[in-house]
Amino acid sequence: MINRRHDENAHRPTTIRAVPHPDELDARGIPISCPHCRARRDWLLLNVREHVFIRCRCAYEWHEPDLTRAFFEQHFTAPEEEWGDFDTAMRALAFDGLLAGTTWD
Numbered sequence: 460m461i462n463r464r465h466d467e468n469a470h471r472p473t474t475i476r477a478v479p480h481p482d483e484l485d486a487r488g489i490p491i492s493c494p495h496c497r498a499r500r501d502w503l504l505l506n507v508r509e510h511v512f513i514r515c516r517c518a519y520e521w522h523e524p525d526l527t528r529a530f531f532e533q534h535f536t537a538p539e540e541e542w543g544d545f546d547t548a549m550r551a552l553a554f555d556g557l558l559a560g561t562t563w564d
């Protein structure tokens with residue numbers, strides 16, 4: 460679980476839940492690929508309120524309307540961890556762009 464503060468005066472932080480998804484995603488029957496680096500798997504799914512975002516190893520992140528919160532709940536099985544801020548969480552999960560282009564075999 461990640462708490463992301465938009466600004467110092469925010470009344471309460473936005474809770475972001477993150478779950479790694481090492482395989483391909485094909486919500487539309489077509490494997491989703493990263494618009495930035497063309498990767499086709501090894502995602503981090505982010506749930507913010509009712510929205511699901513996909514983050515790539517290259518640190519590119521986008522809102523994916525085809526992925527619903529229900530889909531996220533189905534895949535959210537990772538043990539819950541908590542980070543103070545989003546950037547720390549992305550570094551801890553190795554989704555800060557450092558491993559861009561890396562493939563795991």
Ligand SMILES: [Zn+2]
Pocket residue numbers: 493494495496497498515516517518519
């Ligand atoms: Zn990418």
